[in-house]
Amino acid sequence: MVLRLAGKEQGMDERVEKTPDATLHQRILSEVEARILSGEWPPGHRIPFEHELTRQYGCSRMTVSKALGDLVRRGLIERRRRSGSFVAHPQVQSAVLEVHDIRQEVEAMGLPYAWKREARTVRSARAEDRKRLDLPARSRVVAVTGCHLAGRQPFCHEDRLISLAAVPEAEGEAFDGNIGPGTWLLQQVPWSAAENRISAVAAEPEIADALAIPAGTACLVIERRTWISDQHITQVRLTYPGDRHQLVAAFTPSQA
Incomplete structure (x- = not known):
């Protein structure tokens, strides 16, 4: 994937190379996080299974797993064995x-x-x-x-x-x-x-x-x-x- 940054002056045309997996990882992370924080996916909502996200984003399962792992570490989702991933319920703090x-x-x-x-x-x-x-x-x-x-x-x-x-x-x-x-x-x-x-x-x-x-x-x-x-x-x-x-x-x- 190639991102083109247009310069303000003629001839200032710079190309920045990014690997597909790195870009898709961030896209999955951002989009799932946005749906959770906006309330579109409320606490307890089941996140699509990894194979479903793999098909949706056209990427490897490893990329999906890494993005979901980051969301777990942020406390936004929780993984349940054999059940999948769900939006986490907010924890009460004292x-x-x-x-x-x-x-x-x-x-x-x-x-x-x-x-x-x-x-x-x-x-x-x-x-x-x-x-x-x-x-x-x-x-x-x-x-x-x-x-x-x-x-x-x-x-x-x-x-x-x-x-x-x-x-x-x-x-x-x-x-x-x-x-x-x-x-x-x-x-x-x-x-x-x-x-x-x-x-x-x-x-x-x-x-x-x-x-x-x-x-x-x-x-x-x-x-x-x-x-x-x-x-x-x-x-x-x-x-x-x-x-x-x-x-x-x-x-x-x-x-x-």
Whole structure:
């Protein structure tokens, strides 16, 4: 097969030789892919058998097999023994969000880390506390607020509740050193499950002042609960200035 490329000036006539099998391989690949992506061939649709495609395109069976193999590797089709090839069903994917240590996040950027405590109280759980941690009546909690610094700049504001039923050691911890509550908890208490709720908010005046940003600035808020077995450990509200933080989630195909 010869492809002729016409030059803009007279005499600029160039010929590019391509082997028939290489060209047909790409044509089969492109046309089958286009039918799948357009929805013409929906999930579960049977792809024509190799001998049918061989006859349709006038090529070797090896060329057809190679094109279908490439589509399998792209996740567009699946081959079933003795049944043929079918358009693959999309796989459900799940976000994997870890419980990160903010100190490690800051140090990974090459900046010195610091924790600045604002307030700490030990109290009987209020109605709002019980809702945040799903606690029974007469529970006791430690409430801590403060700011994580990256260099001299506020990095993240923290508002945390710790259940004393799950972590009684927290009652004797002042959280006024250079170790934030999250880092301390990761060192002290194993956790078996976590829940993250992510939202975008406009910074209220008190939070804006702590983060040294104008009130109303767009912020990223992560509300996290962790527990071990069926016992809640902590609930924290982390507020990041929107232009200083990115949330990256890794994805993995579902095995279902």
